[in-house]
Amino acid sequence: MTERGPEHSDANATYVFAVCWKPEPSALVGLRGVTDEAPVSVLPLETLTAIVQTVRARDFTDEAWQARLSDQRELERYARAHHDVVSAAAACCPTVPLPMATLYHGEQRARDALTGEADRFHTALQRIAHHAEWGVKVYAPPCPPDDSTRSATSAGPSRPAPGAGLAYLERKRGVQERRERSQDEALRVAESVDAEVRLLATASRRLRPHGPQLSGERRIQVLNATYLVAEHRADELTLLAQSLRERTGVQIELSGPWVPYSFVGEV
Structure with missing residues (x-):
């Protein structure tokens, strides 16, 4: 126009x-x-x-x-x-x-x-009419630290013990597996959070999660969604977000209410 x-x-x-x-x-x-x-x-x-x-x-x-x-x-x-x-x-x-x-x-x-x-x-x-937009962001727990480099450094310049290389690779593999399990669990939780909030909302939109470079934090965002929620259900949404934090143990950020920018271009 x-x-x-x-x-x-x-x-x-x-x-x-x-x-x-x-x-x-x-x-x-x-x-x-x-x-x-x-x-x-x-x-x-x-x-x-x-x-x-x-x-x-x-x-x-x-x-x-x-x-x-x-x-x-x-x-x-x-x-x-x-x-x-x-x-x-x-x-x-x-x-x-x-x-x-x-x-x-x-x-x-x-x-x-x-x-x-x-x-x-x-x-x-x-x-x-009588609705507002709310944002929900879910973050995965911080990745487990990789102790393999620190262990190798603290060992000093002495010759590695027999089998040290294999142990190092095993530690690296274990760290990677823990990270993948943590990420998979965070994604599963994000889907359950989205499903519960959608039951309360009139409409919803999934947005591209922000990478760490945008948030300036080490946290990994696994859900970035926005919801159209009736004004009379705002308190219910706040209580649901708190309940989800307690039940899942993950970091959940609730923001709003906002003018529903995200829901006026779909009609």
């Missing part, structure tokens, strides 16, 4: 943050949005409402946006501003977030394009 605005310096474009039903006007007061030059406002769409802001088109050309993508600090600022507006709208009514930098050549173009998607928006809004 995104259009890039005309590039001449005095042209404006309409930036669309989200589509919802009837937001409270007070929910948008004081929001900065992605620019200081115009307030965040509403755009009526017959039976829907878009949350919009007038921006300078030249700030959102392909070249300008590519430059912004290469500036981590600037990109984070835009992402945070976009999310703040979406969250404010979602706090007062069901809201479908639109991707960052969704723009049209003026309000009428935005109104025409978004109204043409009204059925899809209504379906998504009905699905997520």
Whole structure:
């Protein structure tokens, strides 16, 4: 749905943050949005409402946006501003977030394009009404240490005892087998955690687990999933997560509630 605005310096474009039903006007007061030059406002769409802001088109050309993508600090600022507006709208009514930098050549173009998607928006809004998104991450226990190298080092420069090479290989094989058993058990637990949380959730999505290089930790992530959960079951989910931690003994992280970004693009 995104259009890039005309590039001449005095042209404006309409930036669309989200589509919802009837937001409270007070929910948008004081929001900065992605620019200081115009307030965040509403755009009526017959039976829907878009949350919009007038921006300078030249700030959102392909070249300008590519430059912004290469500036981590600037990109984070835009992402945070976009999310703040979406969250404010979602706090007062069901809201479908639109991707960052969704723009049209003026309000009428935005109104025409978004109204043409009204059925899809209504379906998504009905699905997520009175729901929130929750994340669940499960981590495998730390790998058992490999004592073979330390043992060899502590032995000093003296000649190895007979059979030392075979013993070293056996120790290495034992460490690898323990690691594999630990990983297999963690994966089995992750599947059982996902199965129990799915029974409570309205919908779920499995995401690619983050590697240690992303988390900055030695822990290995074996489940990275997100769930659409009814608001009245939030406490039940919290209790279930605690129960699963106690029953399985693994590290389980529960995060949320969030705006259900992951569940509005499937309709």
